[in-house]
Amino acid sequence: MKERQRQYLHAMGIQPWEPRYPPASTERAAATDVTPEAPAPQAAAEDKPSSEPSPPVAAVPAPDPAARESPPADTDIPQEYADWAMMVPEDSGNELDFELEPPRPEDRSARIGRMDWGALEAEVKDCNACELHRTRTQAVFGVGQRQAAWMIIGEAPGADEDRLGEPFVGRAGKLLDAMLLALGLRREQIYITNVLKSRPPKNRDPKPEEMQACWPYLQRQIELVGPKILLSVGRIATQTLLRSDLNIGRLRGRVHRFGAAAIPLVATYHPAYLLRSPLQKRKAWEDLQLAYHTFVAAPRRGGDIDS
Numbered sequence: 001m002k003e004r005q006r007q008y009l010h011a012m013g014i015q016p017w018e019p020r021y022p023p024a025s026t027e028r029a030a031a032t033d034v035t036p037e038a039p040a041p042q043a044a045a046e047d048k049p050s051s052e053p054s055p056p057v058a059a060v061p062a063p064d065p066a067a068r069e070s071p072p073a074d075t076d077i078p079q080e081y082a083d084w085a086m087m088v089p090e091d092s093g094n095e096l097d098f099e100l101e102p103p104r105p106e107d108r109s110a111r112i113g114r115m116d117w118g119a120l121e122a123e124v125k126d127c128n129a130c131e132l133h134r135t136r137t138q139a140v141f142g143v144g145q146r147q148a149a150w151m152i153i154g155e156a157p158g159a160d161e162d163r164l165g166e167p168f169v170g171r172a173g174k175l176l177d178a179m180l181l182a183l184g185l186r187r188e189q190i191y192i193t194n195v196l197k198s199r200p201p202k203n204r205d206p207k208p209e210e211m212q213a214c215w216p217y218l219q220r221q222i223e224l225v226g227p228k229i230l231l232s233v234g235r236i237a238t239q240t241l242l243r244s245d246l247n248i249g250r251l252r253g254r255v256h257r258f259g260a261a262a263i264p265l266v267a268t269y270h271p272a273y274l275l276r277s278p279l280q281k282r283k284a285w286e287d288l289q290l291a292y293h294t295f296v297a298a299p300r301r302g303g304d305i306d307s
């Protein structure tokens with residue numbers, strides 16, 4: 001018996017059967033084989049009324065004088081175990097001689113949830129978890145300070161972002177930059193990303209399965225950044241983060257909490273919407289001020305209070 005087979009059996013708590021003598025000739029071995037034709041004693045017992053005593057469990061055949069040179073029957077090892085031991089597969093060269101179950105969907109989120117920045121970015125760049133990978137130029141991961149106190153979350157890359165590989169670089173992005181500068185925040189000081197990492201064709205709304213496929217990435221980015229405040233821009237990002245179907249007009253203007261860490265979240269209008277409806281800029285400015293005051297009042301990461 002090969003060493004590897006012995007290890008398999010040992011790991012299962014089974015003492016392998018080993019011949020104590022060199023193998024006898026085939027003829028003699030045949031003469032000493034235990035014939036498995038007799039009905040199992042237990043099955044016979046089940047046919048009888050239960051009051052009758054059961055027969056002895058195993059009838060050991062009387063030794064055959066002609067087989068004296070053959071190994072004695074090894075009564076320590078039940079026959080079915082000895083048979084099973086002989087069925088251990090030949091070494092196929094593989095570590096495992098059986099198929100592993102394919103990973104279940106929830107395992108993907110758990111795996112992503114343990115990634116560091118490098119692994120996460122590489123995973124997003126190569127992601128093909130939804131159909132958008134077929135039409136995008138490239139995945140758009142996120143930019144900025146990876147320990148930022150402010151994290152901005154938009155909807156999905158548009159044409160410019162898809163081309164350049166960076167979120168909020170088109171006209172809407174320029175307006176967002178201006179809004180943040182009005183608060184004294186430069187782009188490099190904050191972390192910016194989107195709910196979706198790939199551009200939907202013709203900027204259509206994201207589909208539920210696309211949001212679902214991308215969600216673990218955003219969740220992990222938020223965990224890794226550990227921001228003091230989240231600013232969600234637009235209906236889609238806000239509804240997704242808050243798991244709400246209220247419209248943006250109802251969700252903006254107050255402080256929500258996100259996730260187990262209860263990170264303060266303020267929602268505002270999407271800058272692309274503000275470009276079309278400039279009169280709403282006043283409300284967006286109010287939202288940014290609310291976010292700023294919330295940020296100043298929030299405990300510093302690590303538990304200290306800002307002065």
Ligand code: URA
Binds near residue numbers: 154158168169172
């Ligand atoms: N709109 C978004 O929501 N995100 C971008 O990155 C660009 C436009």
